[in-house]
Amino acid sequence: MKITDVKTFLVHDRERPSRNYTFVKIYTDEGVTGLGEAGVTGRELAVRGMVESFAPILRGMDPTRIEHIWQTLWRGHFFRGGHVHSAAVAAIDIALWDLRGKVLGVPVYDLLGGRTRDYARCYCHVQQPGAGHGPRGAIDAMVDYAKGQVEQGWQFIRFGAGEGSRQGAEGIYEQSRAVRWTVEAFGALRDAVGPEVEICVDFHQRTTPPYAIELARELQPMRPFFIEDPLRAENPSEFAYLRQHISVPIATGEQLPSKWDWRELVEQDLMDYCRVDLCICGGLTEARKVAGWCETHYIEQVPHNPLGPVSTAACLHFDLSTPLFAVQELTWRPDILADIVTTDMRLEGGNLYSGGSPGLGVELDDEAALAEPYQMAGTHILRREDNSVSDW
Ligand SMILES: O=C(O)[C@H](O)[C@@H](O)[C@@H](O)[C@H](O)CO
Numbered sequence: 001m002k003i004t005d006v007k008t009f010l011v012h013d014r015e016r017p018s019r020n021y022t023f024v025k026i027y028t029d030e031g032v033t034g035l036g037e038a039g040v041t042g043r044e045l046a047v048r049g050m051v052e053s054f055a056p057i058l059r060g061m062d063p064t065r066i067e068h069i070w071q072t073l074w075r076g077h078f079f080r081g082g083h084v085h086s087a088a089v090a091a092i093d094i095a096l097w098d099l100r101g102k103v104l105g106v107p108v109y110d111l112l113g114g115r116t117r118d119y120a121r122c123y124c125h126v127q128q129p130g131a132g133h134g135p136r137g138a139i140d141a142m143v144d145y146a147k148g149q150v151e152q153g154w155q156f157i158r159f160g161a162g163e164g165s166r167q168g169a170e171g172i173y174e175q176s177r178a179v180r181w182t183v184e185a186f187g188a189l190r191d192a193v194g195p196e197v198e199i200c201v202d203f204h205q206r207t208t209p210p211y212a213i214e215l216a217r218e219l220q221p222m223r224p225f226f227i228e229d230p231l232r233a234e235n236p237s238e239f240a241y242l243r244q245h246i247s248v249p250i251a252t253g254e255q256l257p258s259k260w261d262w263r264e265l266v267e268q269d270l271m272d273y274c275r276v277d278l279c280i281c282g283g284l285t286e287a288r289k290v291a292g293w294c295e296t297h298y299i300e301q302v303p304h305n306p307l308g309p310v311s312t313a314a315c316l317h318f319d320l321s322t323p324l325f326a327v328q329e330l331t332w333r334p335d336i337l338a339d340i341v342t343t344d345m346r347l348e349g350g351n352l353y354s355g356g357s358p359g360l361g362v363e364l365d366d367e368a369a370l371a372e373p374y375q376m377a378g379t380h381i382l383r384r385e386d387n388s389v390s391d392w
Pocket residue numbers: 041042202204254304305306329
């Protein structure tokens with residue numbers, strides 16, 4: 001069997017207009033195809049360019065040699081690394097696992113060693129962008145939504161630190177206001193959902209060390225499941241400084257593009273939960289290596305997944321087969337893009353099940369995808385009151 005072509009489909013999300021999805025499809029001379037997704041939101045055009053630059057290398061290759069193709073795409077050029085490169089490799093890698101499963105007639109989780117659990121429990125985002133009036137209104141809207149989700153069976157919820165404290169059309173983000181709002185919001189959520197439901201808070205890398213420490217200390221008595229990305233990702237050793245001052249569980253890593261970027265975090269126990277993103281960090285092949293490394297430090301996986309159906313399916317097969325897994329981020333719903341990508345996944349309460357179809361159980365309708373073309377989005381820049389840049 002030989003690869004005949006690789007194509008990128010950029011699909012605009014009509015329900016969340018600030019987003020586009022990057023699907024990558026591999027075609028073979030035997031008619032079987034594989035489907036992957038890339039995950040650097042806002043950099044879709046660059047990823048498409050990177051995939052195009054791989055196409056001449058891929059054509060004619062044997063798609064069953066997944067690791068060899070990974071090594072070829074990663075190491076076959078002098079300039080390597082970074083999010084765009086790793087996301088393009090990721091999408092191709094995921095597509096190759098899907099294709100292999102289809103050829104052998106087995107689900108990808110079987111190729112990865114078989115299921116270690118029956119389903120993946122998930123967490124949902126509960127903040128409601130644009131809902132409610134003012135900071136208190138934003139909290140009330142979030143609490144209402146969270147209560148509904150818990151009634152439907154969700155056991156894990158997540159909200160973004162400071163989201164309801166943003167001011168003005170430009171979304172001015174000031175850390176001191178964000179800290180106060182987040183403490184109030186967490187308290188309201190905890191009162192509403194009770195002690196059993198786990199609450200995760202994404203600091204989204206917007207806090208400097210002193211504010212991250214202050215917020216983590218304030219939240220600790222209310223028992224967050226984890227705080228996520230309390231610091232920016234460029235300098236992992238800074239998490240050691242944070243560890244000296246706080247003791248809430250830390251989740252991080254969604255931006256890291258390869259296993260080498262995880263080294264300090266894993267080897268120095270600087271995180272409690274690993275937020276590997278399969279669609280950024282080199283696909284299933286690379287994420288499995290990161291997870292294996294984490295296993296030696298008892299660090300559980302919480303794959304990052306604010307993406308679409310193919311990312312979600314890849315995460316699900318990874319979660320089902322990975323022994324140390326905690327909870328899956330899920331923003332996809334079965335009705336999202338249902339006319340473009342069909343899947344065999346089933347969501348019951350907050351638990352995600354695979355239908356066990358060959359491959360990842362996803363199919364892209366090429367024509368339908370082309371009918372929902374890319375629209376430039378995600379160019380918004382967050383600022384502080386003095387008009388300086390705030391981390392997004
Ligand atoms: O945890 C999450 O889902 C993320 O932080 C998410 O909010 C961002 O990655 C965003 O999607 C970038 O475009």
